[in-house]
Amino acid sequence: MKKQNKLAIVVLFWNDSEKTLKCLNSLFQQKKQKFKIVLVDNNSDQKYSKKIFNWLNKKKIKYTNVNKNSSLKQSNDNKKLFYIKNNNNYGCGLGHNSGYKFCLKNNFDYIARIDNDMVLPKNLIYKLVQRLEKNKFIAGISPKVMFADNPKVIWFGGTKIGNNLKFQRECSNHICKKKDSNQFRGLIKTDAFVGCASMMRAKYLKKTGLSDPDFFYGEEDIELSYRFKKFGGELFIDLDQKIYHSVSHTVGTNWAKTIYYNYKYRLLLIKKIGTASDKIFGYSIFFIKLLIMILFSFRKKYSSKIIQILYAGLHFTQKKYGHYDRQKYKMIDKFFCKINKQTSFKLTLDILTNKKEI
Numbered sequence: 001m002k003k004q005n006k007l008a009i010v011v012l013f014w015n016d017s018e019k020t021l022k023c024l025n026s027l028f029q030q031k032k033q034k035f036k037i038v039l040v041d042n043n044s045d046q047k048y049s050k051k052i053f054n055w056l057n058k059k060k061i062k063y064t065n066v067n068k069n070s071s072l073k074q075s076n077d078n079k080k081l082f083y084i085k086n087n088n089n090y091g092c093g094l095g096h097n098s099g100y101k102f103c104l105k106n107n108f109d110y111i112a113r114i115d116n117d118m119v120l121p122k123n124l125i126y127k128l129v130q131r132l133e134k135n136k137f138i139a140g141i142s143p144k145v146m147f148a149d150n151p152k153v154i155w156f157g158g159t160k161i162g163n164n165l166k167f168q169r170e171c172s173n174h175i176c177k178k179k180d181s182n183q184f185r186g187l188i189k190t191d192a193f194v195g196c197a198s199m200m201r202a203k204y205l206k207k208t209g210l211s212d213p214d215f216f217y218g219e220e221d222i223e224l225s226y227r228f229k230k231f232g233g234e235l236f237i238d239l240d241q242k243i244y245h246s247v248s249h250t251v252g253t254n255w256a257k258t259i260y261y262n263y264k265y266r267l268l269l270i271k272k273i274g275t276a277s278d279k280i281f282g283y284s285i286f287f288i289k290l291l292i293m294i295l296f297s298f299r300k301k302y303s304s305k306i307i308q309i310l311y312a313g314l315h316f317t318q319k320k321y322g323h324y325d326r327q328k329y330k331m332i333d334k335f336f337c338k339i340n341k342q343t344s345f346k347l348t349l350d351i352l353t354n355k356k357e358i
Helices: 018-028 046-058 092-105 124-134 202-208 220-230 255-273 276-295 306-317 323-327 329-336 345-353
Strands: 007-013 036-041 063-065 081-085 110-114 138-147 150-156 187-189 197-201 234-245
Touching (some): 007 018, 007 092, 007 124, 018 046, 036 092, 092 110, 092 202, 110 124, 110 202, 124 138, 124 197, 124 234, 138 220, 150 234, 255 276, 255 306, 255 329, 276 306, 306 345
Parallel strands (some): 007 036, 007 110, 036 081, 063 081
Antiparallel strands (some): 110 197, 138 197, 187 234
16 A cells, blocks of 8 residues: 555535534644545434535545455545445444444555544644654544534543542543643643544554444544553643534534433443452442432532433443443333433322333
8 A cells, every 4th residue: 555545534425514613614724644535424313424525526526335344455546535435324433333344445654533523724634643653652642622512621631540430430631621732732641542532553543443333332442542551552631632522513512412422431441441459449430420320410500410320230231331321222212301400309200110121
C-alpha cells in the first residue's frame, strides 16, 4: 500500500445525515495529511444514506461500496471514501468492527475512529499523525474533546480509572468538564483513549482483537484501551489539539435510557477489567445507590432514576447486554421514553406494576 494511504478513518453513523455531513465536510477539509474514509452505515433508514450519497455526488467525491472483507485494488487509488452497510444497528463498539476489519485487511498503519457527531479543525488529523510518527511508543492517542455547544469547556481530557470502578463513577481525569486554559496543554498519559475521537496503531488493534460485542453503548473504549495496555501499548492525550463533540447525540433526548445504559455498562466494565476488589466494592456500591434512590424516593431527583438503575442491575445479572440491546433497541427506547426528571414515586410504581416490561 502506498505511503499516502497509511491512514484510514472509520466514521460510523446511524439515522443521521445532518451531523454526519458536517463531520465528513470537516474531514474533507483536512490539510497536509492524506487518508481514506471508511463510512460505516449502522443500518440507517434509506433516506439518511441517500442524503449522504447526494452530497458526495454534488461534491464530486469518489466513493465505492465495500464490505469488511474487501481488498483494495489499484483502481481504488483515487477513491477517497469507502461505504460499508451493516445489516443491523450494532451499537457503538461492534458497529465499528466491520470498518476496522476492512482497514486491517488492507494493511493501513493507522486507524482512526471519528464519530459522526464530531467536527474537526483543519490540521487535526495531520497533527495526530505527526505525534504517532515522532513517538513510536504511542499505541493510541486522542485529542482534547470540547463541547460543540460550549467550545471553551473540555468534555474529555483523559481517563483515570483509579477507584472510579469501585464507586461506579465516570472514568475521567480532573480536567474534564473544566474551562480550557493554558495549563491544559501538552502530551499526557491516559488510562484510555476516548473512542469517539481516537487514532490507533493498527498493529495493536490486530493483537488485541476488535471492540467487544458485549458492549452496545458506552465503556467499550475503556475496555479496548485496557487490552491495548495489556499488550504493552502506551496511550496519550494530545491536549494541544482540539475536536468538537455534540455530546450524546446518538441516544437523542431519551434521558432515562442514557442513565440505564450508563449503569449497566459500568457494571459490565467492572466484570471485564475490574480486580477482585473492584468487583466487591463496585457491585456493593451499585446496590447501595439503588437503595438510596428508594429510601429518598419522595424526592423526584431520586424517584426518577429508580427504574433505570433497577433494570440496569437486573439485566446485567441476566446477561442482557450487547446482543440484547441490539435486538430490543426500539422496545427499550419506547419503554424509557415515559420516564423523565419529573417522574414521581407514584408513577414509578405504576410503571413497575404494569405488565409491559423490557
